[in-house]
Amino acid sequence: MTPEAGRGGAASLPITIRRLTKRYGKFTALDHIDLEIKSGEFITLLGPSGSGKTTLLMMLGGFVQPDSGSIRFGDQEVVLLPPHKRGIGMVFQNYALFPHMNVAANLGYPLKLRGCRRDEIADRVAKALELVELGGYGERGVHQLSGGQKQRVALARAIIFEPRILLMDEPLSALDKNLREKMQLEIRRLHDRLGLTSVYVTHDQREALTMSDRIAVLNRGRLVQLDQPRDLYEQPASRFIADFIGETHCVPVDVHDGKALLFGKVLQLDRPLRSAARAQSLALRPEKLHLLVGDVPPQLNVIEGKLRQHVFQGDSIVSYVTLADGREIAVRRSQGFGERAPEPGDSVRIGIAPRDTIIVPDDEPTAPT
Amino acid sequence: MTMAHSEAGQGLNATALERSARNEQLRLLFLCAPALLLIGIVALAPMGWLSGLSFVGKDGLTFANYERLLHPSYQLTLLSTFQLAFVVTAICLVLGYPLAYLTAQMRPRAASLVMLCVLFPFWTSLLVRTYAWLVILQRKGIVNTWLENLGLIDEPLRLVYNFTGTTIGMVHVMLPFMVLPLYAAMKSISPDYLQAAASLGAPPVKAFWQVFVPQSIPGVIAGLIVVFVLSLGFYVTPALLGGGKVMMWSMQVERAMEVYADWGAASALGVVLLVMTIGVLWLISRLVGIGSLIERD
Numbered sequence: 163m164t165p166e167a168g169r170g171g172a173a174s175l176p177i178t179i180r181r182l183t184k185r186y187g188k189f190t191a192l193d194h195i196d197l198e199i200k201s202g203e204f205i206t207l208l209g210p211s212g213s214g215k216t217t218l219l220m221m222l223g224g225f226v227q228p229d230s231g232s233i234r235f236g237d238q239e240v241v242l243l244p245p246h247k248r249g250i251g252m253v254f255q256n257y258a259l260f261p262h263m264n265v266a267a268n269l270g271y272p273l274k275l276r277g278c279r280r281d282e283i284a285d286r287v288a289k290a291l292e293l294v295e296l297g298g299y300g301e302r303g304v305h306q307l308s309g310g311q312k313q314r315v316a317l318a319r320a321i322i323f324e325p326r327i328l329l330m331d332e333p334l335s336a337l338d339k340n341l342r343e344k345m346q347l348e349i350r351r352l353h354d355r356l357g358l359t360s361v362y363v364t365h366d367q368r369e370a371l372t373m374s375d376r377i378a379v380l381n382r383g384r385l386v387q388l389d390q391p392r393d394l395y396e397q398p399a400s401r402f403i404a405d406f407i408g409e410t411h412c413v414p415v416d417v418h419d420g421k422a423l424l425f426g427k428v429l430q431l432d433r434p435l436r437s438a439a440r441a442q443s444l445a446l447r448p449e450k451l452h453l454l455v456g457d458v459p460p461q462l463n464v465i466e467g468k469l470r471q472h473v474f475q476g477d478s479i480v481s482y483v484t485l486a487d488g489r490e491i492a493v494r495r496s497q498g499f500g501e502r503a504p505e506p507g508d509s510v511r512i513g514i515a516p517r518d519t520i521i522v523p524d525d526e527p528t529a530p531t
Numbered sequence: 532m533t534m535a536h537s538e539a540g541q542g543l544n545a546t547a548l549e550r551s552a553r554n555e556q557l558r559l560l561f562l563c564a565p566a567l568l569l570i571g572i573v574a575l576a577p578m579g580w581l582s583g584l585s586f587v588g589k590d591g592l593t594f595a596n597y598e599r600l601l602h603p604s605y606q607l608t609l610l611s612t613f614q615l616a617f618v619v620t621a622i623c624l625v626l627g628y629p630l631a632y633l634t635a636q637m638r639p640r641a642a643s644l645v646m647l648c649v650l651f652p653f654w655t656s657l658l659v660r661t662y663a664w665l666v667i668l669q670r671k672g673i674v675n676t677w678l679e680n681l682g683l684i685d686e687p688l689r690l691v692y693n694f695t696g697t698t699i700g701m702v703h704v705m706l707p708f709m710v711l712p713l714y715a716a717m718k719s720i721s722p723d724y725l726q727a728a729a730s731l732g733a734p735p736v737k738a739f740w741q742v743f744v745p746q747s748i749p750g751v752i753a754g755l756i757v758v759f760v761l762s763l764g765f766y767v768t769p770a771l772l773g774g775g776k777v778m779m780w781s782m783q784v785e786r787a788m789e790v791y792a793d794w795g796a797a798s799a800l801g802v803v804l805l806v807m808t809i810g811v812l813w814l815i816s817r818l819v820g821i822g823s824l825i826e827r828d
Contacts, residue, residue, distance in 0.1 A: 225726050245729035246738075258727035262745040271741075272731035323732065 175326040176201040182231030184217060184383075191217045192228065193306065193383040199361065204353050205363045206370040209380035210406070216331060218380070219363045223329050224248050235327060251320035251358070253330040257312045259304045262468045265315055267290070267298030272323040291316040293352070306412040310341045312412050319348065323354060328353070328360045334369065346372050367407045371395065377405055399436060401522045404445035411491040412443040413465075415521060422521050425486055430516040437523035448494035450518040453481055454511045455502050462513035467491070469510045472503075483510060532585065578805070596799035609762035612780040615694070615769065616762035619701045623709040624751065625704070625759050631713035631750075634722075649710050652703060661771045664700045665691060668772075692774025700768040709754040716750020717743075723803060752819055760808050780804050 177199040184192040184370070192214045198204050207215035217264065220226040220445065222233060224245035233241045236247040240248055243387070259268050269290055270283045278286070278454055280439040289296050299307075307315065313333060320328060334342045350373045353360050370377045375495035376492055379387045386397040395513055396403035416423045417440055424444060435442075481493045481504075493512060504510050588595050599605075634645045652660060667673050668690035675687040692694055720743060728738035766781040773779075780800065787797040 223726070223730060225729070244735075245726070246732050246734050248730075250733070252727065254723050254727055256721065256723060258721070258723040260724060260742055260746075261728075262748075271728075271733075274670035275732045275737065319731065329730075343654060 164503060165354055174202045174357050176203075177327065177359060177361070178232075178234040179218075179222075180232040182218070182221065182228050182233065182236075184214075184221070184226065184228045184233055190383045192224065195231070195385050197319040197378060197385060199265075199359060201359055202357045204350065204360045204362065204373060206364060206377045208364060208367060208370040208377050208406075209378060212382070213380040215365075215380050216364045216530075217451055219361060220251070222327070222361060223250055223252050239317070240422060245415060249325050249327075249409055251323070251325035253313075253316050253320045253328070253329045253333040253337060255332045257316040257333075259312055259315055259319070260516040261304050265299065265301070265302050265304065265307070268304065268315060269319050269322050276323060286322060289513070290322040293321075294318045309337050310345065313337065313345060314400075317352070321352070321358070326359065328358045330360065330362045332364055333362075335364075335366075342369070343372075349373065359395075370520065379406065379486065381406075394444070396518075396520070397433075398445060398520065398522055401443045401524050404443070404520065404522050409448055409492070411446045411489070411523075412468060412516045413446065413485065413489055413491065415444045415489075416440060416523070417442050424463075428522075429519055430461070431519055431521065432516040440522050442521050445520040445522050446491050446510070446514070447520075448480060448492040448515060449478075451491070451493040452505070452513040453483075453493045453495065454513045455504065458511060458513065463519055465491075465512045467507050467510060467512065469504050469506050471506050481510075484497050552826060569597065581798045582802045585793055585802050586736065587795055593795075596795045597803075599796060600799060600803060608778045608780055609781050612779055615701070615777065615779065616759050616765075618698055619705055619708075619762045620755055620759045623705050624703045624755065626705055626711055627709035627754065628751070631717055632709050634710075634714055635717035643795070646714070649707050652707060657704065657767050661700055661768050662704065664696070664703070670694050684740065691772055693776050696772040696774070697769045697777045700772045701762060701765060704765075704768060705758045705762060708757045713747065713750040714745050714751035716753070720746045748819070752815065756815060757813065758809065763808055763811075764804060767797060775783060 164249075166172070177197075179197040179199075181193055182192055182195040184190075195214075195218060207218055209215045217226055221228055223284065224240070224243060228241065231241065234240060235248070246488055263271065265288050266284075273283045273286060287300060288297070291299055296311060296314055299311070299315075304312065304315075313336075316333065333349075334345050337345060346369055349362075362370075362373060371394075374391055376388060376390055378385055378396050380403055380425060388398070388404050394403070395408055398407060404410045404412065413424065414430070417435060417438065420435060420438075422429045422442065422444070424437065429444070443477070445523045452462070453469075454462075454464070467485045469485050470482045471484070473480045478494050478496050481495070482490055483493060484490050491512070533639070535585045558691065569649075586592055586594070586692065587590075593727065622773065630645075630649070636644050644748050670687045674689070674690060675684075677682045678688070688698070701744075724742050724746065725735075728742040729735070761776050764781055769779045770782060770785075784797050784800045784804075787800060789795050
């Protein structure tokens with residue numbers, strides 16, 4: 163029996179990735195990736211398609227070989243280890259449940275491979291089904307399950323043999339929005355309960371923000387930022403990340419001697435600039451902006467523009483404002499304006515607190531190693 | 532207003548919508564009509580006529596044609612027919628499975644090249660191929676000459692005018708019928724299944740047998756049925772390569788016609804072959820469920 167098949171207290175493992183590189187012809191899928199994942203951490207690889215996030219996950223699983231680099235699970239170098247010897251649980255995008263086996267046989271398969279006795283398998287299958295709230299579904303065929311149920315079975319199968327690392331490749335992308343949001347929380351709760359080291363791949367930034375301890379943002383094969391969700395959202399390292407995460411409108415600013423100028427006015431900032439480059443961008447999040455009515459509090463940065471329209475979105479009202487250079491930005495507020503609502507065509511002023519005034523370099527930096 | 536309509540039982544436009552659905556079905560039937568007619572005229576009607584003939588003797592209605600088939604020589608023919616079909620089918624599976632597996636793993640361009648080679652035999656006439664085997668396998672043929680020159684054998688092997696020659700020739704003819712359904716079934720198996728098996732701890736050989744092979748079964752069964760059924764009724768290759776030593780059911784039909792000019796006997800033979808073929812299909816469908824051939828994820 164392999165160690166990971168041992169019962170109880172299966173310890174999770176940290177993952178250390180060093181200088182991991184993969185090229186397909188001229189295309190660089192992964193470019194010297196360095197990443198340390200702590201034991202028991204839930205980390206998400208986030209990026210647009212072609213960013214290398216899936217390639218990286220497949221390398222952790224052993225399904226894709228890097229050109230060079232190192233992957234360690236704990237103290238063990240695994241880069242040359244075939245997938246079936248890595249002891250990882252994996253959830254695939256299309257679930258990959260074996261259609262010729264029923265639910266119980268699917269769940270029992272990894273246990274059978276590890277030489278568990280029949281009654282032990284039955285026992286653990288029943289427990290795993292309870293864990294994903296599918297008690298009594300063992301005899302069902304895979305075809306008889308709904309998308310959400312397949313998802314749960316796939317998850318149960320990936321953890322039933324108590325792996326120390328769980329990999330998930332966009333497992334929720336086939337589900338509808340409501341179910342997806344429910345499953346996000348469920349997967350996260352399961353993670354907290356089992357304490358596995360989890361690596362999750364998604365292109366959905368909201369999903370990443372919801373679920374992760376830390377998020378690794380990849381773009382064009384490079385790791386561009388690794389941070390906790392809040393830090394990533396509030397302090398994006400580049401314009402790419404600001405655009406990719408959350409709703410963002412960018413306005414160009416000039417940088418001189420550590421000062422950022424917007425339309426010739428110096429912006430108040432509460433932290434030093436990340437880069438000294440001359441042309442950078444001011445990243446504006448709609449919910450951090452205030453459409454000012456009346457007096458302007460002196461501590462706010464102010465942008466002037468012309469109101470184009472209000473859009474009612476149920477929980478909030480979004481106002482679109484055209485700036486002096488023709489750019490359009492959005493301001494979101496949760497309640498109406500009452501009597502003094504500005505009309506479309508009015509000149510308006512938009513306030514931003516210095517701590518929400520995010521200046522990002524247009525070029526992508528490499529994450530510090 | 533609309534609410535009132537639907538509550539009254541007759542929904543808005545219900546009659547018209549029903550009629551349009553019925554018209555759609557009629558249109559489909561009309562489009563199928565030429566094919567259905569053709570099958571009726573060239574297949575079903577002659578078959579009915581033949582089975583009618585098999586019950587007609589010199590003095591009216593009779594079972595004599597069938598009683599004659601109880602003779603031991605016919606039983607021997609039946610046995611050798613099934614034997615040959617069985618051996619040919621088994622060899623086709625053993626040769627075809629790895630070939631289909633390899634092709635299914637290839638890149639599209641390489642795979643289409645291999646499929647081209649598999650289909651190559653279809654482009655030459657059956658007769659030409661069979662005579663080619665005759666030339667290759669005969670006493671002084673290329674195979675025997677090479678084997679002798681290499682010193683592997685002292686005297687020529689009997690490769691033709693017997694069961695061996697017939698088997699070789701028929702495997703060649705039947706292989707594409709095995710490879711095509713196998714390839715189609717394997718192509719529909721996502722590589723994710725094997726990756727999933729590996730992630731769960733299955734070494735490649737186990738993953739192949741426990742995850743890949745079971746999912747390819749529909750293709751295997753389709754291939755087995757096609758090859759076995761075609762082999763049961765095969766004529767040209769056994770007649771030429773068998774050298775009279777391999778007696779197939781189809782050759783009995785020919786003999787009844789050519790030698791005895793006995794339509795009744797020939798028809799009875801045909802009906803028996805048809806019934807046995809249907810019997811085999813029924814047996815297989817009982818064993819595996821014919822639904823499993825059609826039903827896919």
